[in-house]
Amino acid sequence: MEYPNLLKEIIGGEKIAVIESSQPFKDELYLTVENGEFVRLCHLLHKRLNSAVKMFFAEDLRAKLDKYVLYCVFLNEQKRSWIVVQQDIHKDNPVFATLAKDIHSASLFEREIKEMFGIDPQGNPDGRRLKLHDEVWPRGFFPLRKDFSLPPEGSLAGLQYKFKRVEGEGIFEVPVGPVHAGIIGPGHFRFSVAGEPIINLEIRLGWAHKGVEKILEGKTVHEATKVFECISGDTAFGYSLAFCLSIEKAFGVSVPLRAQLLRVIFLELERMYNHANDIGGIALDVGFSFPAQFASLIKEAILQLNEKLCGSRYLKGINVVGGIQKDVDSVKQQLIQQALLKIKSDFISLEEMLFSSVSFMDRVDSTGILRTKTARDLGITGVAVRASGIGLDMRKNLHSIYDSLSFKVIKEQSGDVAARLKVRCNEVKESISIISQCLEKIHTCPSEFRQDAQEKEGFGIGCVEAWRGSVRVWSRINTKGKIERCKIVDPSFLNWEGLSFAVLGNIIPDFPLCNKSFDLSYSGNDL
Amino acid sequence: MSLSILKNSIKKGRVTIPLSLSEPACPPDVEKMGQELKKLIHTKFGRSLHIREVDTGSCGACESEIIACSNPIYDIQRFGIDFVASPRHADVLLVTGPVSKNMELALKKTYEAMPEPKFVITVGECATNGGLFRGSYYTHSGLKKILPVVLHIPGCPPSPAIIIIHLKLFIQNL
Numbered sequence: 001m002e003y004p005n006l007l008k009e010i011i012g013g014e015k016i017a018v019i020e021s022s023q024p025f026k027d028e029l030y031l032t033v034e035n036g037e038f039v040r041l042c043h044l045l046h047k048r049l050n051s052a053v054k055m056f057f058a059e060d061l062r063a064k065l066d067k068y069v070l071y072c073v074f075l076n077e078q079k080r081s082w083i084v085v086q087q088d089i090h091k092d093n094p095v096f097a098t099l100a101k102d103i104h105s106a107s108l109f110e111r112e113i114k115e116m117f118g119i120d121p122q123g124n125p126d127g128r129r130l131k132l133h134d135e136v137w138p139r140g141f142f143p144l145r146k147d148f149s150l151p152p153e154g155s156l157a158g159l160q161y162k163f164k165r166v167e168g169e170g171i172f173e174v175p176v177g178p179v180h181a182g183i184i185g186p187g188h189f190r191f192s193v194a195g196e197p198i199i200n201l202e203i204r205l206g207w208a209h210k211g212v213e214k215i216l217e218g219k220t221v222h223e224a225t226k227v228f229e230c231i232s233g234d235t236a237f238g239y240s241l242a243f244c245l246s247i248e249k250a251f252g253v254s255v256p257l258r259a260q261l262l263r264v265i266f267l268e269l270e271r272m273y274n275h276a277n278d279i280g281g282i283a284l285d286v287g288f289s290f291p292a293q294f295a296s297l298i299k300e301a302i303l304q305l306n307e308k309l310c311g312s313r314y315l316k317g318i319n320v321v322g323g324i325q326k327d328v329d330s331v332k333q334q335l336i337q338q339a340l341l342k343i344k345s346d347f348i349s350l351e352e353m354l355f356s357s358v359s360f361m362d363r364v365d366s367t368g369i370l371r372t373k374t375a376r377d378l379g380i381t382g383v384a385v386r387a388s389g390i391g392l393d394m395r396k397n398l399h400s401i402y403d404s405l406s407f408k409v410i411k412e413q414s415g416d417v418a419a420r421l422k423v424r425c426n427e428v429k430e431s432i433s434i435i436s437q438c439l440e441k442i443h444t445c446p447s448e449f450r451q452d453a454q455e456k457e458g459f460g461i462g463c464v465e466a467w468r469g470s471v472r473v474w475s476r477i478n479t480k481g482k483i484e485r486c487k488i489v490d491p492s493f494l495n496w497e498g499l500s501f502a503v504l505g506n507i508i509p510d511f512p513l514c515n516k517s518f519d520l521s522y523s524g525n526d527l
Numbered sequence: 528m529s530l531s532i533l534k535n536s537i538k539k540g541r542v543t544i545p546l547s548l549s550e551p552a553c554p555p556d557v558e559k560m561g562q563e564l565k566k567l568i569h570t571k572f573g574r575s576l577h578i579r580e581v582d583t584g585s586c587g588a589c590e591s592e593i594i595a596c597s598n599p600i601y602d603i604q605r606f607g608i609d610f611v612a613s614p615r616h617a618d619v620l621l622v623t624g625p626v627s628k629n630m631e632l633a634l635k636k637t638y639e640a641m642p643e644p645k646f647v648i649t650v651g652e653c654a655t656n657g658g659l660f661r662g663s664y665y666t667h668s669g670l671k672k673i674l675p676v677v678l679h680i681p682g683c684p685p686s687p688a689i690i691i692i693h694l695k696l697f698i699q700n701l
Binding site: 183184207 | 531532593594624627
């Protein structure tokens with residue numbers, strides 16, 4: 001066993017009593033500690049692994065064990081594995097000491113635990129609720145507790161959300177949303193400005209909250225896969241894949257090579273159409289409409305290709321636990337190949353149009369800078385973190401089929417809109433190369449594309465580097481083969497905060513540009 | 528730069544024309560439907576139909592398809608349909624999503640801000656009965672109890688062609 005050494009290596013020298021440790025999978029290490037040691041161990045991991053808090057969530061086990069359990073997940077980049085720190089919370093005293101004072105990326109997770117489970121992170125300076133808005137949901141009703149019941153009619157406390165106020169001469173507030181001018185999800189943005197530059201931006205989300213994690217409880221794996229496809233419509237494939245990966249771990253299914261390769265193809269197609277959409281969106285937000293429309297043609301071409309391949313423009317209904325629903329035959333493979341050629345040449349034209357336009361580059365250059373340090377502290381993922389000089393990419397950071405494919409992790413240093421634009425452009429090129437490699441490999445690979453799964457009790461983490469960033473799912477299946485608890489972390493969850501830092505000092509007219517360069521999900525964040 | 532734009536606009540031509548020569552091609556029936564739609568809008572709405580879209584917690588796929596209606600391939604604007612930024616300019620309110628509790632007030636306010644005559648159309652499974660999110664503690668199962676809905680556009684998400692076809696149905700039945 002490798003993990004005792006690993007443990008020594010990480011904890012090395014510090015006296016931390018680990019009550020229990022286990023390594024159910026090659027890339028997941030679970031450590032249970034006493035309540036007093038939880039904060040110390042988390043700090044240690046945070047520092048030594050240089051990892052933000054990747055997931056932090058609770059589970060209600062009061063029915064059987066009289067306790068809640070908290071799980072705090074870190075990424076060990078070197079060993080390409082997850083480290084999960086566990087802590088028991090007694091049901092009669094639902095409090096824990098906050099991590100957020102020293103680990104910023106834990107703060108939002110703690111607020112979520114507080115509103116959903118009623119477990120209080122003592123010492124967390126921000127107690128405001130994220131998703132259950134004070135205006136419509138009374139206090140004291142915690143949806144993710146197992147014994148939750150709906151609040152009675154008329155039990156509202158009539159509370160109001162408190163925004164951060166910036167005060168002083170000449171400072172005024174600009175509230176925007178939740179209904180926006182464009183065709184876009186709901187979010188409320190409150191800008192504090194002095195003249196033109198933004199001094200503070202507070203983003204209030206949760207408008208699209210629909211209780212996904214509660215809905216998933218008690219569902220079969222098959223039903224849940226469908227829900228996952230509707231968590232964030234533009235990442236339908238990424239989400240269903242992350243969920244399937246987590247269940248496949250729990251069930252101990254090994255997915256046939258062919259299915260793994262086809263999953264890569266679909267995941268990269270999803271990345272391509274969304275990146276094309278974003279590049280077009282950035283052009284549109286500066287009023288440069290020809291390339292914007294041109295990009296929408298590329299997006300439409302990929303969506304139509306998707307429909308031909310699997311009958312769904314948004315790649316729904318493909319993933320099942322153990323593989324994929326339908327094979328992609330040689331005729332369809334050829335379709336992909338032809339489409340790729342066309343997309344590639346169109347894409348080069350698109351880039352040419354954008355990067356050779358001085359007035360366009362002037363708008364995106366040095367706009368909305370997210371500094372490397374900020375990106376790391378906030379736990380940003382995906383395109384935004386890579387554009388700020390950190391090469392975090394779950395396709396490389398974890399063991400997967402991607403190990404057998406050659407591709408580069410695209411990085412930029414400047415952290416501005418231009419950097420995020422360049423990362424997207426270059427990632428599309430990498431995606432095209434990845435798909436070509438997969439198509440070559442598929443020729444020589446056995447025709448089996450689905451492995452039957454035996455339902456059993458278990459749990460596991462599934463993680464996918466989707467186009468927006470890493471989608472993380474932890475799920476536990478009970479003895480009946482139904483979902484007991486499922487925690488979903490959308491890449492947007494922590495990235496939204498990145499946006500509120502990136503816009504500081506920029507002018508409000510540049511906000512749409514910054515926003516589009518991050519292109520975050522409302523639905524995925526609000527769940 | 529302008530040279531590459533010129534080159535590409537000549538090379539691409541009009542993608543909206545339902546020719547099978549240009550890929551990605553527009554499905555042939557959209558053009559026909561659209562022309563009929565145009566005539567109907569001309570007679571019933573005085574040249575143009577303005578739509579305001581509100582997302583009440585949808586996953587974003589419906590939005591993506593509604594946006595796709597305006598891309599050069601479907602180009603819904605040539606039939607006289609426009610998506611507007613303010614409810615004050617709108618004839619139709621297009622609602623997506625399972626109506627999250629948080630969005631209820633904002634949705635009602637948007638509806639109230641619209642001038643008469645006004646119509647509400649729902650898009651996607653969630654908006655009509657809650658879809659996959661039916662029975663959740665935080666959604667209303669369907670919009671019908673909240674606002675008067677005149678038409679539902681089915682699909683998860685409905686493709687741009689289906690959206691255009693249903694908009695025609697809506698005007699026809701008016």
